[in-house]
Amino acid sequence: MKGQFVLPSEFRKKLNISSGDEVIVSLNDNQEIVIAKVPTKVDWHHLLKDVPAETVDVAKDGHYDKTKAPNFAKWMEEG
Structure with missing residues:
Protein backbone atom coordinates (compact mmCIF):
# COMPACT_ATOMS: atom_id res chain seq x y z
CA MET A 1 0.00 0.00 0.00
CA LYS A 49 3.17 38.22 -11.79
CA ASP A 50 1.69 41.56 -10.75
CA VAL A 51 3.84 42.03 -7.64
CA PRO A 52 6.27 44.86 -8.29
CA ALA A 53 9.93 43.91 -8.05
CA GLU A 54 12.41 46.33 -6.57
CA THR A 55 15.81 46.17 -4.97
CA VAL A 56 15.90 47.14 -1.32
CA ASP A 57 19.29 48.18 0.00
CA VAL A 58 19.14 47.87 3.76
CA ALA A 59 21.98 49.47 5.72
CA LYS A 60 23.62 47.75 8.68
CA ASP A 61 21.53 49.89 11.00
CA GLY A 62 18.33 48.57 9.34
CA HIS A 63 17.44 51.77 7.47
CA TYR A 64 16.66 51.96 3.76
CA ASP A 65 15.83 54.69 1.26
CA LYS A 66 12.03 54.78 0.93
CA THR A 67 12.27 56.69 -2.37
CA LYS A 68 14.26 53.85 -3.96
CA ALA A 69 11.90 51.15 -2.65
CA PRO A 70 8.42 52.71 -2.37
CA ASN A 71 6.52 49.42 -2.59
CA PHE A 72 8.65 47.84 0.13
CA ALA A 73 8.21 50.95 2.29
CA LYS A 74 4.43 50.77 1.84
CA TRP A 75 4.44 47.08 2.75
CA MET A 76 6.56 47.77 5.84
CA GLU A 77 4.21 50.54 6.97
CA GLU A 78 0.88 48.91 6.14
CA GLY A 79 1.70 45.22 6.46
Whole structure:
Protein backbone atom coordinates (compact mmCIF):
# COMPACT_ATOMS: atom_id res chain seq x y z
CA MET A 1 0.00 0.00 0.00
CA LYS A 2 1.32 3.45 -0.91
CA GLY A 3 -1.26 5.42 1.08
CA GLN A 4 -3.05 6.52 -2.07
CA PHE A 5 -6.67 7.57 -2.36
CA VAL A 6 -8.99 8.60 -5.18
CA LEU A 7 -10.37 12.12 -5.11
CA PRO A 8 -13.64 12.40 -7.06
CA SER A 9 -13.42 14.47 -10.25
CA GLU A 10 -15.90 17.11 -9.00
CA PHE A 11 -13.55 17.91 -6.10
CA ARG A 12 -10.46 17.87 -8.33
CA LYS A 13 -12.13 20.41 -10.62
CA LYS A 14 -13.13 22.68 -7.72
CA LEU A 15 -9.62 22.52 -6.26
CA ASN A 16 -7.94 22.84 -9.69
CA ILE A 17 -6.06 19.58 -9.12
CA SER A 18 -4.71 17.73 -12.16
CA SER A 19 -2.99 14.39 -12.58
CA GLY A 20 0.51 14.60 -11.11
CA ASP A 21 -0.24 17.55 -8.82
CA GLU A 22 0.82 17.21 -5.21
CA VAL A 23 -1.61 17.66 -2.36
CA ILE A 24 -1.29 18.00 1.40
CA VAL A 25 -3.67 16.04 3.59
CA SER A 26 -4.08 17.15 7.19
CA LEU A 27 -6.53 17.24 10.08
CA ASN A 28 -7.96 20.49 11.40
CA ASP A 29 -8.85 21.19 15.04
CA ASN A 30 -12.26 19.53 14.53
CA GLN A 31 -10.56 16.31 13.34
CA GLU A 32 -11.81 16.92 9.80
CA ILE A 33 -9.68 15.96 6.82
CA VAL A 34 -8.36 18.95 4.87
CA ILE A 35 -6.96 18.54 1.35
CA ALA A 36 -4.96 21.37 -0.21
CA LYS A 37 -3.12 21.55 -3.52
CA VAL A 38 0.60 22.29 -3.29
CA PRO A 39 1.19 25.32 -5.54
CA THR A 40 3.16 24.57 -8.72
CA LYS A 41 5.68 26.91 -10.36
CA VAL A 42 2.92 28.03 -12.72
CA ASP A 43 0.60 28.76 -9.76
CA TRP A 44 3.34 30.86 -8.11
CA HIS A 45 3.96 32.69 -11.38
CA HIS A 46 0.29 33.67 -11.63
CA LEU A 47 0.21 34.71 -7.97
CA LEU A 48 3.33 36.87 -8.24
CA LYS A 49 3.17 38.22 -11.79
CA ASP A 50 1.69 41.56 -10.75
CA VAL A 51 3.84 42.03 -7.64
CA PRO A 52 6.27 44.86 -8.29
CA ALA A 53 9.93 43.91 -8.05
CA GLU A 54 12.41 46.33 -6.57
CA THR A 55 15.81 46.17 -4.97
CA VAL A 56 15.90 47.14 -1.32
CA ASP A 57 19.29 48.18 0.00
CA VAL A 58 19.14 47.87 3.76
CA ALA A 59 21.98 49.47 5.72
CA LYS A 60 23.62 47.75 8.68
CA ASP A 61 21.53 49.89 11.00
CA GLY A 62 18.33 48.57 9.34
CA HIS A 63 17.44 51.77 7.47
CA TYR A 64 16.66 51.96 3.76
CA ASP A 65 15.83 54.69 1.26
CA LYS A 66 12.03 54.78 0.93
CA THR A 67 12.27 56.69 -2.37
CA LYS A 68 14.26 53.85 -3.96
CA ALA A 69 11.90 51.15 -2.65
CA PRO A 70 8.42 52.71 -2.37
CA ASN A 71 6.52 49.42 -2.59
CA PHE A 72 8.65 47.84 0.13
CA ALA A 73 8.21 50.95 2.29
CA LYS A 74 4.43 50.77 1.84
CA TRP A 75 4.44 47.08 2.75
CA MET A 76 6.56 47.77 5.84
CA GLU A 77 4.21 50.54 6.97
CA GLU A 78 0.88 48.91 6.14
CA GLY A 79 1.70 45.22 6.46
